[in-house]
Amino acid sequence: MTTRFAIAARAALLASSLLILGTTAAHARDAAALRDQALTGDTVAWDLVEGLTTEVGPRPAASEAEARARDWSAAKLKALGFANVRIETYTMPAWVRGEEKASVIAPFVQPLVVAALGNSGATPEDGITAEIVFFPTFADLQKAPAGSLKGKIAFVTHAMKPTQDGSGYGAFGLARFQGPGVAAEKGALAILIKSIGTDNHRMPHTGTIGWPKGVTPIPAGALSVPDADNLERMVKRGKPVSIHLILTPKRLENQPGGNVIAEVPGSDPKAGIILLAAHLDSWDLGTGAIDDGAGVAIISAAAQRFLGTEKPRHTIRLLLAGAEEVGGNGSDAYHAAHKGEKHALVMESDFGADRIWRIDTKGYEKDQATRTALAAALAPLGVVPGSNPASGGADVEKFVEDGVPVIDLQQDGTRYFDLHHTADDTLDKIDLAQLRQNVASWVAVLGVVADAP
């Protein structure tokens, strides 16, 4: 504990000295006013996420609803005064949910709440019936002998708990990312996982599967957490447990997808673009409020505050990417089309709408002045400097790989995985005060970096 306290004390000292430094720079003073206006009275972000969830709703990748969301967003961004608003299209396969039903048929009889995982294979229309093989963890599934799941349904649980930084997702999410592929390779007829989530509602968490090359997708579903726990109780009574499962999703080739782009034009064409990314697509079960209507709203509202001021040195560009949820076809298309343009900085908002609690950076290791100014601008919002390098997110990762500097404004993820990829991802889960603190944090960062040399 001593070491931790020493680090915290050093950080506090640093922050207080930085605050003085930050308030002496001319552009930081402007940004402080913009930041504080956003914190107390921003209406742009709420109006955007309220509108997107009410007037469009769910917007699965490459669907007709995602196309409506592009038109809707482009019209809103134009009305807000953004320049160079445009839709850039591409084609991609779409995965479309079908019927989904699961029920235990022995030794007890009762229905289970299930949702197909993205890119799941399909059962016949009248379903399959098979005995389950229970794995308490993904590691246990990995250890199953080759061929041992032939004719069976694998059932994998986990013990994911909420964490502020969301690190539980990477660790426990393997049951979803890789579990179906591993089960298929071992001969399983299908796989059911306990939802990768931290709630106790009858809300399955969907999400995409990464199938290994050459593996034919099997039906793969998520049970809600209470259903998985109930099934586990049945298993522990010691008799074979059999399930009837219907999942009939479809894959459609060559569907239209696209990104929405908008800009706050900069004064120096050679300065490079500051790219702010969020994604416009959502899963089909909810209305995509926290994932990622909030991100769309936060970056748009923050950038919009710079439209009414003197031109920033850098162009601030919004990327509302398509198809993030199913593999990033939108951000790949953006990178392919725009990697030749100079990008000075990339940032992404895609972790809900709860408060920013930490800032991480990468590419500013030798630029103490900027790190100092960032910490100072964010300190009034309760944001602390982190000690990990920023990594960006799915929609900017190719630029991060290219070596472009990146700043992460880390959102509080404590309740994020209660809602993530469920029907419960709806507007009412967004807290206005925390949404505004997000906008204010982005404004604070832009205030430091938008005019930087």
Place this chain on the structure above:
Amino acid sequence: MTTRFAIAARAALLASSLLILGTTAAHARDAAALRDQALTGDTVAWDLVEGLTTEVGPRPAASEAEARARDWSAAKLKALGFANVRIETYTMPAWVRGEEKASVIAPFVQPLVVAALGNSGATPEDGITAEIVFFPTFADLQKAPAGSLKGKIAFVTHAMKPTQDGSGYGAFGLARFQGPGVAAEKGALAILIKSIGTDNHRMPHTGTIGWPKGVTPIPAGALSVPDADNLERMVKRGKPVSIHLILTPKRLENQPGGNVIAEVPGSDPKAGIILLAAHLDSWDLGTGAIDDGAGVAIISAAAQRFLGTEKPRHTIRLLLAGAEEVGGNGSDAYHAAHKGEKHALVMESDFGADRIWRIDTKGYEKDQATRTALAAALAPLGVVPGSNPASGGADVEKFVEDGVPVIDLQQDGTRYFDLHHTADDTLDKIDLAQLRQNVASWVAVLGVVADAP
């Protein structure tokens, strides 16, 4: 506030004097030990509700699952040592949920989460499409002119909030109990209500409808709270809102239903029966953990503690009633068959598994000694004497009408209507410590009344 404080002070004074009195009676001393054992270590209640939700699950009135629940419960009660365990059957109509889908088709397009209300009429298989007419409250629906809803779908919301005593249900529940009948009488094609609930999950709350005599049931559904709020936001944008609705429930005549009866035999056949009631049926969406697996578990576990002791003077009889959710066919059948037997006291547990916070009585107005002893026995559990007469519940109401004394152990209902009649009514919502406090409270009351003259 002065009056309230004075009453509270008087009650506290009374409770402290009663405590001394209560601990001097021989049977109260026995009961105190039984009560305290239940509070710290009861396993019977948890095992019953865990077993019922895991091995049976949802058990709609007059279904095959309700029959399985009767057999399951009778076997468990026999194994626990109860006497005269038996199933008493009757026949009744059953209402069976069908397909259910709702979506907004104009001015915006998105799906809504809906569940048919119990006794709802059916749409054609391909559904109906109509414009909605919005009513912010049930009273507004009542004011609509005769015939004004012809060809329309009524949409009724409310502003129900959690209350400890559950009183919001009676007030706001009218939209469900009576709303469909009122809408049908005014010519509506169908009705959608905001769920009678206090949560913000995509979980419609079902529940039964009381159709007026002569009114033909129309399709009637509950939207989840977030869906109703989303629909209301659409309405408030000012353009006509149209909905496509599919609800295809069925009614089956002459289905088998039944009650389970079990007893702790008393020593004095003339003393009259103490009847403890809960209901074995549940709605179909959840697994019936809080409604009313918990009640079944609480009364069974409390009565079971008297099996190992000297015979109580009164016979303690358990009634696990069928079909409470759809009108009380089980309790009606019990009353018809057993009203000729002397019932000395009736009690019911049907409000979840959260802690008992208050005791109300009726029929003890001239019996200060018993009221004193009850308050004393419950005080260590944090239970306060209430100032309202007890009213019992649906499964004992005919005996209350007959003038049989009744005691209500009031459960904390603050979160009850987050879960009530939804898919979320599952085992994980039950808190073991609070469940045990319920059992201990019932033991405390039985300790006072079981040997009473």
